[in-house]
Amino acid sequence: MQPKNPADIPKAYNPRDAEDKWYKYWEEHKLYHSEVDSSKTPYTIVIPPPNITGILHIGHILNNTLQDIYIRYKRMKGFNACWVPGIDHASIATESKVVALLKEKGISKSEITREEFLKHCYEWKEKYGGIIFQQLRKLGVSCDWQRERFTMDDHYYKKVIEAFVQLYERGFIYRGYRMVNWDPASKSAISDEEVFYKEVKGKLWYFKYPVKDSKEFVIVATTRPETMLGDTGVAVNPEDERYKHLIGKKIILPIVGREVPLFTDEYVDKEFGTGAVKVTPAHDVNDYEMGSRHKLEFINIFNEDATTNKNVPEEFRNLDRYEARKKVVARFEELGLLYKVEDYTHKVGYSQRGNVPIEPYLSEQWFMKMEELSKPALGAVLDEKIKFHPEHWIKTYEHWMTNIRDWCISRQLWWGHRIPVWYNKNSNEIYCGLNPPKDIDNWRQDEDVLDTWASSWLWAQDVFTNERDQNYYYPTDLLVTAPDIIFFWVARMIIAGMYFKKKIPFKDVYFTSTVRDTQGRRMSKSLGNSPDPLDLIEEYGADALRFAIIYIAPLGQDVIFSSEKCEIGRNFANKIWNAGRFLLMNLAYRLPVRQAGAQSIPLNPSLKEKYIDFTDRWIISRFQSTLKELNSAFDKFEVNNASKIVYSYVWNDFCDWYVELCKQRLYSADEEVKSAVLTRAISLYEEMLKLVHPFMPFITEEIWQLLYERKNGESISTTLFPEFNEKLIDKNAEEEILFVQEVVTAIRNIRGEMNLPPSKQINVFLKTDKVTEERARYIKSLVRINELKVDIDMNKPKASASAVVKGCDIYIPLEGLIDLDVERGRIKKELTRLSSSLDAVKKKLSNEGFVTKAPPEVLEREKNKMNDWEKTIEKLNQILVDLE
């Protein structure tokens, strides 16, 4: 890299110049490619694979920034960092998109063969599957692109099938005719987890069912009138006196004319509705249970698309379920059997993908027995072999795992991993295996594919395609994911890891926050409240976006995001940029001779030790404390806190104080001092950049490359993170600076409140023996004053403003400038504040209980406080008297 002429460094950081350039550089030099290296400890993350239908949204930004921060941090800590990217075929989501696309072209899925359809799917994948990774590159993610995987890669496909075969052979997978959640849109079963419940304003219809051989009616209430066409019974509670005389009698089902029994079941709630329930065993989960208990007939009245089938009276056939509903209600009305209709709000299960109400539906499906499989997986989390962050998700996980039900893993779709089961055409024989049976002509393969999650549950283990890699990188270290897929994915990956590998799949799981808009609503496409991350990157820069979202995203809580929040990051980037710019502008050897003015200073590391003072020791000490806090925050997965630690060090310590303190010496006459100060400042700045780098990779790389001559292929991202060194913590220097800061702030405060602009020359007198000449020089340069006089024996000059800091009296003579009323007001205000504090501490110290029970150091501290304040109050009172 050619060093840049500092005169050319723009006043504001321009992300567009830096970002694409450095990403290309990193990728070209394969800086983030990892190979097995037994001399290094691996640190592995597998990306939650985005759907091939997915495009980048704000949630991805949070999730991937977090992963990148950890992978960059660990890489710099000397680990063999490996972040495996990849993509999920997303069976049902992709299939429904492809079906829709084909429909636009006038092609119906039912008209084409399975092979043709899959061809369209692969075309889709080629076209759209890579987009999200191009977008993620904009964010600066340091993935190992040589390891990019896809859940339908040959290797991965085989592993998914192997897992099925193994579980089948060991009896964990079975086929059964069961009631499942049926999605009429995709005409497939879905798992319980893919159903979400929406509150719907509906009606409750009350129907009169005639009792056979009687003039009585039994009134039943229902939210789904059309299902009455499949009713095969009416149930009441055995304790219900109202119906006791009718038990055992038959009901004549209106419209249909079927005779169905009236029976009793504990399930029925006497209090709800009329206390009588129509029972449709084939179309309701609870009715299914009752139907089984009482051996009722199961009549399926729907086709796969939830239209009515041949099992209903002819005039009701081939109707959409809502059409059928209207017609049934109308008929009841005609028959005079509609008792009443009430408004009723209830929850209806919807399919996550199709967004249509699901239908409880009886069909032949494949299931996985979960109870036994889930036990080791629950143990791994309860024993903290796998740690959740935040921890409270353990309870949610435990609840699900202990109430786990069998998993419906078959889907009536084509896009995905086809179930490796063949049925003999000539017998009842079933074959399950990795390879098709040899006499394939005699066999017919199961048409179904596996639930997407029954493939991605192997992600953590099978993205590694050979033994050597797997043994080295697995178990992975960290999984960063959204809590809404804790059951879908996290739990099942743990189950798979514990079962197939006998090892946990990852050590830590970080559950990200939900990103919401300023009104607290979830970011969503349909609401249009989700800013496009690419626009944000364009406007503010990737670093700004990364930093901002981390800065506002506390562990375990929702994030309230809006575009303007990126200003935090942009301003921070600019601050870092300008601190670097300032240092570079002082650097001589980069400047052409004609521009090398009085401020140009050569670097000379050998002088650093010779010229070191308390300000240097202070910033070095602060850097070390920052480093310690930062490491600890990372260890605890408090990334948001980590960002604040870095932010405050850079802005408050380094820029606001250290750079300002350095100016005094940088503008001095001594060339050696200047050289020493700049050399140190630049080296501290470089170390600081490393702390920032995991959060803001682009800007830190850009400036790092400008600081010194760098070789081609060198990068800040592959340098070592600073090591914490306890010995460099310097409490004395910190106390000295604190004193200087307080004096400076007190003087500035007086200036502000007395309305004295910096252009107005003032003098400051300090009555103290605590201010050495060295300190005085710094104080003077920081408050821009004319003369600073220090003397323990001085008298307060007349007509001056005053303050007291740690026993040091500060006087600012303001003959002719001072408004004595304002000054008295200031002092009185300070006195009031201090007196109330003093009263509180005195009260504490006169409390017998406190004095005897409080720990000695607390007692000591309170006593010191009291003494300090008493002295200060005394001095301020004297000052007040002098002002009269």
Added chain:
RNA sequence: GGGUUCUUAGCUCAGUUGGUUAGAGCGUCUGCUUGACGUGCAGAAGGUCGAAAGUUCGAAUCUUUCAGAACCCACCA
């Protein structure tokens, strides 16, 4: 119905095992063309920590009750 989380400055949030005068960012007000930065600098205002009771020498922090918000799970026809 069961569970989880939250309630601290106008807004968004920190606040470790109870112990300095409860902090930060944004916003607000005042001043500033200070040889890095106005995407900046300096200063200031602003909070009875959701309510009540309790434990304690001491509570934003622990306990209980109550009020409110969000989310997850189950689910009544």
